[in-house]
Amino acid sequence: MWVHRKFVGFSKVRIICLIIAVLLLSGCSDQWGWYVVNPSTESGRDNLYFLLSGFYYTILLSLTAISISIITGLLIALLGLSDNKFLRTVNRTYVEIVRSVPVLVLILWVYYGLPQLADIQINVFWAGVLALALSDSAFEAEIFRAGVQSVNKGQYEAAKSVGLSYLDTMRYVILPQAVRRILPALGNQLVYMLKMSSLVSVIGMPELTRKANELVVVEYRSLEIYTILVLEYLVLILIVSSAVRWLERRWKN
Amino acid sequence: MSTIKHKNNSPPLIRMSQVSKFFGKFQVLKRISLDVKLGEKMVICGPSGASKSILIRCINQLESHQQGKIYINGTELDDSSSSAKLVRQNVGMVFQNFNLFPHLTVLENLTLGPIRARKFSKADAQDVAMRYLERVKIPEQAYKYPRQLSGGQQQRVAIARSLCMEPKIMLFDEPTSALDPEMINEVLEVMSELADNGMTMICVTHEMAFARRVADTMVFMDHGKILEKGSAEIFFESPKSERCKAFLKKIQRY
Numbered sequence: 323m324w325v326h327r328k329f330v331g332f333s334k335v336r337i338i339c340l341i342i343a344v345l346l347l348s349g350c351s352d353q354w355g356w357y358v359v360n361p362s363t364e365s366g367r368d369n370l371y372f373l374l375s376g377f378y379y380t381i382l383l384s385l386t387a388i389s390i391s392i393i394t395g396l397l398i399a400l401l402g403l404s405d406n407k408f409l410r411t412v413n414r415t416y417v418e419i420v421r422s423v424p425v426l427v428l429i430l431w432v433y434y435g436l437p438q439l440a441d442i443q444i445n446v447f448w449a450g451v452l453a454l455a456l457s458d459s460a461f462e463a464e465i466f467r468a469g470v471q472s473v474n475k476g477q478y479e480a481a482k483s484v485g486l487s488y489l490d491t492m493r494y495v496i497l498p499q500a501v502r503r504i505l506p507a508l509g510n511q512l513v514y515m516l517k518m519s520s521l522v523s524v525i526g527m528p529e530l531t532r533k534a535n536e537l538v539v540v541e542y543r544s545l546e547i548y549t550i551l552v553l554e555y556l557v558l559i560l561i562v563s564s565a566v567r568w569l570e571r572r573w574k575n
Numbered sequence: 576m577s578t579i580k581h582k583n584n585s586p587p588l589i590r591m592s593q594v595s596k597f598f599g600k601f602q603v604l605k606r607i608s609l610d611v612k613l614g615e616k617m618v619i620c621g622p623s624g625a626s627k628s629i630l631i632r633c634i635n636q637l638e639s640h641q642q643g644k645i646y647i648n649g650t651e652l653d654d655s656s657s658s659a660k661l662v663r664q665n666v667g668m669v670f671q672n673f674n675l676f677p678h679l680t681v682l683e684n685l686t687l688g689p690i691r692a693r694k695f696s697k698a699d700a701q702d703v704a705m706r707y708l709e710r711v712k713i714p715e716q717a718y719k720y721p722r723q724l725s726g727g728q729q730q731r732v733a734i735a736r737s738l739c740m741e742p743k744i745m746l747f748d749e750p751t752s753a754l755d756p757e758m759i760n761e762v763l764e765v766m767s768e769l770a771d772n773g774m775t776m777i778c779v780t781h782e783m784a785f786a787r788r789v790a791d792t793m794v795f796m797d798h799g800k801i802l803e804k805g806s807a808e809i810f811f812e813s814p815k816s817e818r819c820k821a822f823l824k825k826i827q828r829y
Contacts, residue, residue, distance in 0.1 A: 479637050480674035480733075484688030484740055485663035494687055498678045 358543040376530035384515045387454035395462025402467050420460035426521045429453040433525045450522035465507045469500035509566030586649040594643035605799045617777045618786040621796035627779040631746045635666040667737030671749040673729045675721040682717040685739050707735040711765050727758030747778040795819045
C-alpha cells in the first residue's frame with residue numbers, strides 16, 4: 323500500500339517534469355517566443371510577475387466560495403435528510419434547479435441580472451463568489467447527503483440511547499464519520515472550484531485567466547502565455563490534491 | 576431488602592399494556608403485556624422472528640408502537656420530549672453489534688452522553704467513565720479506539736457506556752450473538768455482576784445457562800406473542816406450551 327502510494331507520487335512528479343521539459347525544449351523551434359516571460363529580461367520579469375499575481379484572486383475566490391458552499395450545502399443536505407416531506411421537497415427543488423444552470427450562465431446572471439432584480443450593488447469579487455458558491459452548494463448538498471446516509475443506522479440508535487439530541491447526534495457522532503468518508507469527494511469539489519473560478523474572468527475578475535488574457539492582448543504571444551496559464555493551474559491543483567490526500571491518510575487513523 | 580419492599584408498594588418500573596405494533600399490515604407485536612419491577616431480571620427468549628428485539632426496542636422508543644400503552648415509572652410514553660427525557664434518564668441499552676462510536680476513543684465514547692445530555696463537566700464525566708470501565712474490567716483500554724479492542728472488550732465498553740448514564744433499567748438486545756465463542760463468557764460475567772448488584776434488566780438472549788443463573792422471570796415469545804411467562808424455575812422445569820418445550824429441547828440438546 324505504502325509502496326504503491328510512493329510510486330504514484332514519483333510518477334506524477336516525473337510526468338510534470340517531462341511536460342515542462344518538452345515545453346522548454348520546444349522553445350528552440352521557430353514557433354515559440356519564450357522571451358515574453360524570460361526572467362532574465364526586465365519586461366519578461368514584469369510579465370511573469372503579472373501572470374503569477376493572478377494566483378491571489380484565484381485562490382481567495384475559490385476558498386471563499388467553497389467555504390460558503392460547504393456550509394450552505396450542509397444545511398441543504400440536512401433539509402433533505404429530514405423526516406418532513408416539505409423540507410425534503412425544498413432540498414430536491416434547490417438541488418435540481420441549481421444543478422441545471424451552467425456556471426458561466428450563473429456568473430453572468432448574478433453579476434448583470436441580480437443587481438437590477440434586487441436593487442443592490444455587487445462587486446465583481448462577491449458576484450463571482452456568490453455564483454460559484456451557489457452552483458457548488460448543490461453538489462456539496464448531494465455529497466453530504468450521501469455521506470450521512472452511509473453511516474450505519476446503529477450509530478443513531480446508540481446516540482439516542484445515551485440521550486443525545488438530534489443536533490448533538492449530528493455534530494458529535496454522524497458528521498465526523500460522514501466527513502471522513504466524503505473527504506475525497508470534497509477534495510474533488512475544491513479542484514473543480516479552482517478550475518471553475520477561471521470563468522469569473524468574463525466579468526473582469528483579475529484572476530489567473532483574466533491576467534493571461536490581458537497579457538495576450540498586449541504581447542500577442544498566446545501560445546506561450548496560455549501555456550504558462552496551463553502550468554499555473556496544473557501546479558496549483560496538484561498541490562491541492564496532494565494536500566487532500568495527506569489529510570485523508572491522517573484521518574484514517 | 577429494599578427490592579422486596581418496592582415489589583409490593585411502588586408501580587412497576589416498566590409496564591407494557593396490550594402493546595401492538597405493525598409494519599404496514601403485518602402485526603409484529605400482538606397485545607403484549609408485561610410488568611418489570613425494580614430489581615427484577617427478565618430474560619426473553621424465543622426463535623428468530625419472534626419480535627423479541629422489537630419488544631425491547633419499543634421500551635426505549637427506538638421503535639414506535641401503534642396500540643396499547645407503555646409506562647416507565649408510572650408515566651406513559653408518548654411522542655413528547657419529556658417522554659424522551661424519561662427514557663434517557665431511566666433506560667440504558669446494549670446492542671447486538673455494540674454500536675460504539677468508531678471515531679472516538681473508549682473514554683470519549685463513555686463521556687459523550689454524560690457531557691452532552693447530563694451536562695457533566697469533562698472531569699466529572701471522565702471520573703464516572705473510569706469508574707464504570709473498572710467495573711467492566713478494562714480501565715487500561717480507555718485511550719484506545721474501539722477497533723483496537725476484541726469483540727468482547729467492545730461489548731463491555733458498550734455496557735459501560737450505557738451505565739455512565741446511570742439508568743434504572745438496562746436492556747440487552749442479544750449482547751453475545753455477534754461474539755466469538757471464547758468472548759461470550761467475559762460479557763456474561765459482567766452482566767451477571769450487574770444483576771448481582773441489583774440492576775433491573777431485560778435481556779434478549781439465547782444463553783440459557785446465563786438465564787438459569789440470573790433470571791427471575793422468563794418470557795417465551797413466538798410470532799410476536801408472549802406464549803409463556805413466569806418464574807425461571809417453573810419455566811425451565813415444567814414449561815407449559817408445546818412450542819416452548821420444543822424450543823428449549825432444541826437449544827439445550829448439546
